[in-house]
Amino acid sequence: MPEVKDLKTNDEIAWCPGCGNFGILSAMKKTIARLDRNPKDIVFVSGIGQAAKLPHYIKCNCFNGLHGRALPVAAAVKMANHTLTVLVSTGDGDCYGEGGNHFIHNIRRNIDITVVVHINQVYGLTKGQASPTTDLGYETKLQPEGVILEPLHSLEMAIAVGAGFVARGYALDLEHLSWLILEGIRYKGFAVIDVLQPCVTFNKKNTFDWYSKRVYKINDDSSYNPQDKIAAFQKASEWGDRIPIGIVYKTEKETYEERSGINKRPPLAEEQIENIDIREVLKEFM
Amino acid sequence: MNNELTLKITGEAGQGILTIGSVLCKIFKNAGFYLFANNDYMSRIRGGNNFLQLRISDRPLYTLRRDIDITVALDSKSVNMHKEDVSRDGVIILDKKNFNISEESGMFLDIPMYGMAKEIGNELFVNSIACGFLIEMIGIEFRHVDEILRAAFSDKKEDIIKKNIDAAQAGYDFAKDNFKRDTFKIKKGNAKDTLLITANDAIVLGAIAAGCKFYSAYPMSPSTGIMDLMAHYAKKFHIVVEQAEDEIAAINMAIGASYAGVRSMTGTSGGGFSLMVEGLSLAGMTETPIVIYDGQRPGPATGFPTRTEQGDLAFLLSAGHGEFARVIFSPGTIEEAFYLTIKAFNIAEKFQIPVFIMSDQHLADSYRNIKMFDLNKVKVQRYIISKEDSGGIKDYKRYQFTESGISPRAIPSWINDPIYADSDEHTEEGHITEDAGIRTMMVEKRFSRKMAGLSKEIEKPKAFDVKGADCILIGFGSTYGVLKEAKESIKSRNIGFIHLPQVWPFPATEIIELLQGAKKIIVVENNAGAQLTRLLRQETGIKADKSLLKFDGRPFNLDFLIQHIEQEK
Missing domain, CATH: 3.40.50.920 (Rossmann fold)
Structure with missing residues (x-):
């Protein structure tokens, strides 16, 4: 199994110096090294945005598709070969803006993939416009009077739609984040992990300092039960002076693979297709 | 007379036109006739006016005629709507009393079919009565009716089957006693052992034979029949049929499955394809083989949901931003639809491109009975690095430059090296690049070189x-x-x-x-x-x-x- 250093690619990293994404990249590599899987059996799917570049910097399979469309590709990769570990690296614009519909319906599918959403509360690649998670009143070049749309409460939404694993991490706490992603991958079903990730260039409000003062780990408190949906909902809605990180909600659910039965068969990709006999079904048309 | 007849069954949506139509088609085929049948239906579930037009002969038929020899009207509205299409010696079968029609006309053939149906127990039996009447007029023996009705209603209770057969017998006897002309008695052919099938059915069968294991789509007429039939066979042939949340997801899913090594397909009509266009471009850029079915219907926008047009040709030719190779097949018959679907999968995989099967509502939904497909002609050719050969691959480059523009395609987890596929302009390794020289070579690879290869594999006119x-x-x-x-x-x-x-x-x-x-x-x-x-x-x-x-x-x-x-x- 690989060590962290084996996972490095020669691709030049295109993020700004000091970007929160470096933390996520390190945590991700750490997780993969701990995963006990050969990287050839891991497929990383991404869309477009700064988060979507991440798979290029890790030595495992990657499909870097279209803006907002990582989830349908990832779901289908898993359907085509359920023995693969499928991860998605996406951002708040990619996943909750452009690809919102896919997010909702893949929660319903409950296919066993792990979705890591980089939340920097701003658009990086298009230079500083509001994202679906930008705080109300935040001023940008495009929203000079301040943002007037309410931020999307993504974790509450995920719980409400029926996701079975809902978590939040922080890009500066590598060990905790790596643990969260590992738990997400080990969870059987659709796992969503929002990662607070300061944008050093465009977000002057939600900075490292801002987040570091606020985040606290919920799973250190043994009285918090992530299986309690009502408690989870309350925890997910907490945003202000204190911002919870950790596994917010976790419950066992039947997966797409189990419901469809594809998990009981060899991967579709390995089906022999050279001599498929359709004579019997042609009789239905006689 | 040309030894052929054109028939029409017409009534409101919900009166069972489809059921009687399907029963009649099977009876005619069983009796040896060749047929061409097309449903003309409105985009509604109840009411309106729907009809089935059916042409039969002793020789194979490929199209419809304008003038109708026998029209069966199941409601009064149908009589007026379809009077003008009656041929010179043609007739309309109707129930004047039930329809409140007092007008006399040489073309009317009045049968108290609703009264007869009520006597048997339910107005719904009017379909079977009309069916029996038609069969006698045309000179088909009653045993064919009996056989087909039993099969058609095999999931119903014995009582229902018996009443339908009684109804057909009543119609048959009524014709025998009251309608003594031989005008419509035509010669049978030898079409008994044929396939009664639509192009949509043939495309599904072709896709299955070609090894399609993944079909993702969003329902849209007239492509829905493909998804329905694919789902019907999904279990038997281990196919994942996924109803996507929208057409954008549908095409991206087909691409994802293909990346993972599975022959995949999506299908829609023009409106849905409009949503797929960005995904088409993605398939072109990532060089991911997919087969896309476009069952055309009239646009723009929602247009005529249940009708036909060939208006998407220019759209499919130019759809998708950027330049990349594609193939568009335009089958003209059910047979061609079958064989070209198989070719579509082989070509898509060989050239790692999107391939279209362009049909339209008329071809998609029309029934014909045809000779059994020649299954010896079905050849599935693979163009991936097989699992056995994958072990020896080193320093793999997904987009390696080659003379043909086609790079050897490996499947994730079969080879030890990672496979990078990218929608950005990319290097041979699949990583993002802004290099002008690489860009030029990549465009030549995806576009010019592949087009040159494709021009040697054209399905000839x-x-x-x-x-x-x-x-x-x-x-x-x-x-x-x-x-x-x-x-x-x-x-x-x-x-x-x-x-x-x-x-x-x-x-x-x-x-x-x-x-x-x-x-x-x-x-x-x-x-x-x-x-x-x-x-x-x-x-x-x-x-x-x-x-x-x-x-x-x-x-x-x-x-x-x-x-x-x-x-x-």
């Missing part, structure tokens, strides 16, 4: 009697049948005919050769923009003398076409 013809008809897709029969029917002049089963890459060399010295060229298209006429000129420099266009949402029929061609002296 089908040409009939073009040398020395006074007039050459050209068409693509569903017009094949009507053009073929029109060509054969017109005896006053030498008519030639060319059908294009593939419109892109355009078979320019073959067409230039075929049209050399042509006296008159008429392009026949089910659209308003003369899209094939323009494509012909763009690709060959040849200007057609006329475009015969129809864009009322209805297919061409034989009589309409003959009349128009004969006007063109």
Whole structure:
């Protein structure tokens, strides 16, 4: 199994110096090294945005598709070969803006993939416009009077739609984040992990300092039960002076693979297709 | 008489036109007739006016006629709506008392079918009564009715089956006692052992035989039949059929499955394809093979949801931002739809490109009975690095430059190296690049080199009697049948005919050769923009003398076409 250093690619990293994404990249590599899987059996799917570049910097399979469309590709990769570990690296614009519909319906599918959403509360690649998670009143070049749309409460939404694993991490706490992603991958079903990730260039409000003062780990408190949906909902809605990180909600659910039965068969990709006999079904048309 | 009959069953949506239509088709086939049948239905579940038009003969049929010999009207509205289409000696079967019609007419054949149905127990039996009546008029033995009705209602209770057969018998006896003309008794053929099938069915069977294991789509007429039948066979052939949340997801899912090594397909109609366009471009850029079915219907926007048009040709040719290779097949018959679907999967995988199967509502949903497919012609050719060969691969580059533009395609987890696929412009390894030199070579790879290879694998035009013809008809897709029969029917002049089963890459060399010295060229298209006429000129420099266009949402029929061609002296 690989060590962290084996996972490095020669691709030049295109993020700004000091970007929160470096933390996520390190945590991700750490997780993969701990995963006990050969990287050839891991497929990383991404869309477009700064988060979507991440798979290029890790030595495992990657499909870097279209803006907002990582989830349908990832779901289908898993359907085509359920023995693969499928991860998605996406951002708040990619996943909750452009690809919102896919997010909702893949929660319903409950296919066993792990979705890591980089939340920097701003658009990086298009230079500083509001994202679906930008705080109300935040001023940008495009929203000079301040943002007037309410931020999307993504974790509450995920719980409400029926996701079975809902978590939040922080890009500066590598060990905790790596643990969260590992738990997400080990969870059987659709796992969503929002990662607070300061944008050093465009977000002057939600900075490292801002987040570091606020985040606290919920799973250190043994009285918090992530299986309690009502408690989870309350925890997910907490945003202000204190911002919870950790596994917010976790419950066992039947997966797409189990419901469809594809998990009981060899991967579709390995089906022999050279001599498929359709004579019997042609009789239905006689 | 030409030894053929055209029939029409018409009534409201919800009166069971589809069921009686399907029963009649099976009876005719069982009795040995060849048939061509098409449902004309409105985009609603109840009410309105729907009809099934059915042509039968002792020889294979490829299209519909305009004039109807026997019309069965199941409601009063149908009588007025379809009176004008009755042929010279034609009749309308109706129930004057039930429909409150007092008017006398030589074309009316009054049967108290609703009264008879109520006596048997339910008005719904009127379908079976009409069915029995028709069968006797045409001279088919009752045993065929008995056999087919039993099979058609096999999931119903014995009592229901028996009452339907009694109803058919009552209709049959009524015709025997009251209708003694032989006008409609025609000679049977030997079509008993044929397949009764639509092009949509044939495309599903072709896809299954070609190894399609993944179909993702969002329901949209007239492509939904493909997804339904695929789902019907999903378990048997281990196919994942996924109803996507929208067409954007549908095409991205097909691409994801293909990346993972599975032959995959999506299907839709023009409106849904509009949503897929970005995904098409993704398939082009990432060089991921997919097969896309477009069952055309009239647009723009929602258009005529249940009707037909060939208006998407120019759209499919240019859809997707950027330049990349694609293939568009345009089958004209059910047989062609089957074989070209198999070819579509092979070509998509060989060239790692998106391949279209372009159909339309008329071809998709029309029934014909055809000879059994020649399964020896089904060849599945693989163009991936097999699992066995994957072990030895080192320093793999997904987009390695080659003479053909085609890079060896490995499957994730089969090889030890990672596979990077990217929608950004990318290096041979699949990583993002902004390098001008690599860009130029990548465009040549995805576009020019692949197009050069594809031009050697074109499905050739089908040409009939073009040398020395006074007039050459050209068409693509569903017009094949009507053009073929029109060509054969017109005896006053030498008519030639060319059908294009593939419109892109355009078979320019073959067409230039075929049209050399042509006296008159008429392009026949089910659209308003003369899209094939323009494509012909763009690709060959040849200007057609006329475009015969129809864009009322209805297919061409034989009589309409003959009349128009004969006007063109």
